[in-house]
Amino acid sequence: MAVSKLHDYLLEHENDLVAELSDWVRIPSVAGVPEQRIEVVRSARWLAGTLRAIGFPVVEVWSEDEAPAVYAEWCAEPSAPTVLIYSHHDVRVSKDEQWQETRPHEPVVRDGYLYGRGVSDAKGQVLTHLWSLRAHLAATGRTAPAVNVKLLIEGEEETGSPHFRQLLKDHRNRLAADLVVFSDTMLWQAGHPAVCTSIRGTINAHLEVYGPQRDVHGGAVSGPAPNPVLALAALLGGLYDDKGRVTVPGFYDAVIEPSERRRQELAELPFTEEDWLARSETGGITHEAGYTVLEQLWTRPAIEAISVIAGDPEGVPRAVVPAVATAELSIRTVPDQTVPAVAEQLRRWVADALPPEFGHELSITEETGQDPYQTPEDHPAVQVLAEAMEAGFGKPAGRMGNAGGGPVRWLEKVAGAPVVFFGTGLPEDRWHDSDERAAIEVLRKGAATLAHFWNRLAETKF
Structure with a gap:
């Protein structure tokens, strides 16, 4: 040619x-x-x-x-x-x-x-x-x-x-x-x-945390009423530990470490934190201990909260303790994690981590999850x-x-x-x-x- x-x-x-x-x-x-x-x-x-x-x-x-x-x-x-x-x-x-x-x-x-x-x-x-x-x-x-x-x-x-x-x-x-x-x-x-x-693979999940039976005026119940916003915030706030690792029990059990060949391939790519921050417009880097940014991106799993909604996100607040708080989760998986195994780990984590006064519903779209x-x-x-x-x-x-x-x-x-x-x-x-x-x-x-x-x-x- x-x-x-x-x-x-x-x-x-x-x-x-x-x-x-x-x-x-x-x-x-x-x-x-x-x-x-x-x-x-x-x-x-x-x-x-x-x-x-x-x-x-x-x-x-x-x-x-x-x-x-x-x-x-x-x-x-x-x-x-x-x-x-x-x-x-x-x-x-x-x-x-x-x-x-x-x-x-x-x-x-x-x-x-x-x-x-x-x-x-x-x-x-x-x-x-x-x-x-x-x-x-x-x-x-x-x-x-x-x-x-x-x-x-x-x-x-x-x-x-x-x-x-x-x-x-x-x-x-x-x-x-x-x-x-x-x-x-x-x-x-x-x-x-x-x-x-x-x-990487991907799994999407929708979590609803329930507090009062309906939105209740804060002046009547504030303090003793279970607030699902705080419960959801605490749950998501504990999703990663101080070493940048997901705290969901069993999450890393099947994760395969990157080979030395793979780590070397990624190390050979031109990379500086300044260039990455400028191009990704992310404003900062959160590290998982022991892994470079590129290793985290392409060889390590992650869980992101991509949407959180509760109370009155638009308009004038009604000063209520909301009945429900919701979060959309995006899970990125790596070999040899599977959709069913990670879905079950998430279900156990939410059930064990939420206090008993809160109800919840976790929906995971296993049928469209990608390995x-x-x-x-x-x-x-x-x-x-x-x-x-x-x-x-x-x-x-x-x-x-x-x-x-x-x-x-x-x-x-x-x-x-x-x-x-x-x-x-x-x-x-x-x-x-x-x-x-x-x-x-x-x-x-x-x-x-x-x-x-x-x-x-x-x-x-x-």
């Missing part, structure tokens, strides 16, 4: 990539909002039409009534590997009043970034695949990709993929592959590419991807992990194949927050990486 021709093609069409992504971002395919459901359908239809225009001979929209997924296949090389690409086209809800660069679904370009909801997570990542195929075909003169390509782009990832598992079961005979490429992840730095080889995944260290596709990334970004690729979660284990099982990860997000892209953005240069280099990857993968034996 003419390397210069590939890069020249993507440079020449960079504005087209931005324009196409902007068109897609204007469709507000917000997950979990009933009145936006039709927009998710429109988003799926937009993607299906774009895939047909590229040349995919098979394009289908699956489960249109329930957050539609788009499936496409282009399998013209019987002797070549088959790759199943996964990502999603739904996006997180936005609060317009918090966006300063633009409205969430009115994309704009400023200083090398495209701003808008979904430009990075994950419509931009999907389009890097589409443009990689365009570049691959243009540079090689081929009429079909050198590898067999299947795409599955779901429409409900941001709400935990509640119907996706059944969708995979219903269509499992279509999804067999030799390799899965999971594209809902991040790079380490724009100037220092790294191959992601692991992803962690580690790509086999010596799988040849990892090295092929590293070489393609070096060709795409112009610098050697390190190794990294992903701190989030996703339906990786489900895809591995249904495809019968190992999973590798490639994404074009960056920690500073503000996923799920206001002013989400994507670096246009990174999108272009990501497309170049994947175009190199298809050519190299076609010649790889696994």
